Amino acid sequence: MTPTATVTRFIELICLGRLEEAAELTAEDITYHNLPMPPVFGRADMAAVLGGVCQLADEVDWVVHHQAEVGTVVLNERTDRFRRGDHWYEIPVMGSFTLSNGLITRWSDYFDLAQFTERFEGFFAAQ
Amino acid sequence: MTPTATVTRFIELICLGRLEEAAELTAEDITYHNLPMPPVFGRADMAAVLGGVCQLADEVDWVVHHQAEVGTVVLNERTDRFRRGDHWYEIPVMGSFTLSNGLITRWSDYFDLAQFTERFEGFFAAQ
Numbered sequence: 001m002t003p004t005a006t007v008t009r010f011i012e013l014i015c016l017g018r019l020e021e022a023a024e025l026t027a028e029d030i031t032y033h034n035l036p037m038p039p040v041f042g043r044a045d046m047a048a049v050l051g052g053v054c055q056l057a058d059e060v061d062w063v064v065h066h067q068a069e070v071g072t073v074v075l076n077e078r079t080d081r082f083r084r085g086d087h088w089y090e091i092p093v094m095g096s097f098t099l100s101n102g103l104i105t106r107w108s109d110y111f112d113l114a115q116f117t118e119r120f121e122g123f124f125a126a127q
Numbered sequence: 128m129t130p131t132a133t134v135t136r137f138i139e140l141i142c143l144g145r146l147e148e149a150a151e152l153t154a155e156d157i158t159y160h161n162l163p164m165p166p167v168f169g170r171a172d173m174a175a176v177l178g179g180v181c182q183l184a185d186e187v188d189w190v191v192h193h194q195a196e197v198g199t200v201v202l203n204e205r206t207d208r209f210r211r212g213d214h215w216y217e218i219p220v221m222g223s224f225t226l227s228n229g230l231i232t233r234w235s236d237y238f239d240l241a242q243f244t245e246r247f248e249g250f251f252a253a254q
Contacts, residue, residue, distance in 0.1 A: 035219055035238070035239060036241065036242055066197055066200045066223060067202075068195030068196055068200070068202050069195055070193055070194065073193045073195070073204075075193060075194075075202040075204060075221070077202060077221075077235070092162055092237065094202070094204075094237040096193060096204045096221065108204070110204075110219065110220070110221040110237040110238060110239075111162070111237060112162060112163035112237075112239050112240050112241075113239050114163065114239075114241055
């Protein structure tokens with residue numbers, strides 16, 4: 001798969017709730033960095049952070065508005081959407097992915113943490 | 128010029144402090160959106176916001192780590208650096224630019240506003 005195809009499949013699997021298969025597209029030593037927060041190192045910790053949000057959602061829909069590749073890097077502009085009950089929680093994001101040997105070795109997402117906190121009020125509440 | 132070449136030149140002109148020439152690469156009705164804040168409409172207002180930061184700096188250096196083009200859209204991952212006196216103020220940013228007829232019609236920058244506010248403490252102070 002090309003870098004773009006790998007990232008596209010990675011996001012598809014996340015949206016399908018198939019997080020274990022998604023994680024298999026990442027390197028064991030992946031660096032996962034939500035820019036407003038400290039980076040997370042390793043596939044297991046990445047999957048835990050990702051799962052901590054996705055597994056609360058009844059439905060996950062990451063809309064990729066634009067995606068482009070340069071060398072081994074894929075950049076995209078997205079709206080990451082999570083449904084819980086009848087409410088969709090949405091955050092605008094840009095992501096940067098570096099690939100090596102067909103696996104994602106670095107995933108950096110850029111967004112505003114205060115906007116996320118405000119828009120996701122209630123999302124993390126027990127139901 | 129290709130979309131990529133236009134965005135590259137736009138950033139070069141900003142770094143050279145030639146903001147009027149940079150603005151000439153944007154459409155009169157450009158939408159300029161720093162995602163954590165409301166969007167700004169029109170070339171004049173875009174230039175005012177951009178100038179409000181750049182003109183305080185003794186030196187501007189936006190490092191483009193990765194940049195890729197898809198159709199009429201250019202995506203990049205940057206570190207935007209501004210020197211005032213002997214201190215460099217830096218913020219990690221991803222940008223998305225849409226072009227039409229060779230001009231930038233939409234410029235969206237994704238970053239964390241709290242991180243910007245923290246890292247640029249002192250930058251906006253009178254000297």
